[in-house]
Structures are given as C-alpha cells and as structure tokens.
Amino acid sequence: MNPAILGIDASFIYNKGAFVATQADMDFKLVAAHEFGHSVLMYAGGIFLSWGHKGSTNPILQSVKSTTPGYPEKGAIDLMKYYDWSKSRVDFMRRMKDSTAMEIDIKRLIWSSQIKWLK
Numbered sequence: 534m535n536p537a538i539l540g541i542d543a544s545f546i547y548n549k550g551a552f553v554a555t556q557a558d559m560d561f562k563l564v565a566a567h568e569f570g571h572s573v574l575m576y577a578g579g580i581f582l583s584w585g586h587k588g589s590t591n592p593i594l595q596s597v598k599s600t601t602p603g604y605p606e607k608g609a610i611d612l613m614k615y616y617d618w619s620k621s622r623v624d625f626m627r628r629m630k631d632s633t634a635m636e637i638d639i640k641r642l643i644w645s646s647q648i649k650w651l652k
C-alpha cells in the first residue's frame with residue numbers, strides 16, 4: 534500500500550511470495566507502478582482520487598462501489614482503478630499485459646513534475 538507518501542528513500546520493498554520468480558517479478562512491477570501512481574493521484578486530486586482509486590472504491594474501506602464495473606473484456610486495464618471481480622475477471626497474464634497508466638494519469642504525472650520548458 535501507499536498512503537501517498539513513498540518511503541523516505543522512495544523505495545519499494547520486495548516481499549518474496551509463493552509465485553514462481555517470473556510471476557512474482559511481474560506482480561511486483563505492477564504493484565510498484567500502482568503504488569507510485571497513488572502519489573501522483575494524491576498530488577493531482579487528493580484523497581478521493583487516490584485512495585478512492587479514481588472513483589472505483591470507497592476511499593477509506595477500499596471496497597469497490599456498486600457502480601464499479603468488472604474488468605473490461607478487452608483493451609487497456611486502468612492501472613489505478615479497482616474492478617469488481619464479481620462482475621468480470623481477468624487472468625493474471627491479461628492483467629499483466631493490459632494494465633496501463635491511462636493518458637490522463639500520464640498528464641497528471643507530467644503536470645505534477647512542474648517541468649519548466651526552455652524557450
């Protein structure tokens with residue numbers, strides 16, 4: 534989890550799990566990207582955007598809302614949203630392959646970096 538504050542040294546801790554190494558590595562990368570994304574969402578839109586997973590969860594309980602859709606049948610899976618598993622599921626490899634930072638979140642990252650363009 535990331536309550537929007539990365540560790541003091543901005544590191545993520547890799548906890549060995551029960552998966553084989555390749556799956557654990559992929560899962561770690563996806564979770565790390567998601568957790569880093571919380572910092573971007575918190576900066577750009579506050580607790581409801583970040584802890585609320587862009588409106589897909591209750592910000593405090595982290596439970597999906599009744600309006601939260603299941604995973605999309607095809608195409609991109611929003612890295613920063615939760616999906617309702619009771620409505621539709623995807624397998625591990627599909628989640629790894631199609632999870633992506635959405636364009637709006639990339640724009641939020643660029644905006645929050647406060648880049649100053651040289652003339």
Ligand SMILES: [Zn+2]
Pocket residue numbers: 567571586
């Ligand atoms: Zn999250």
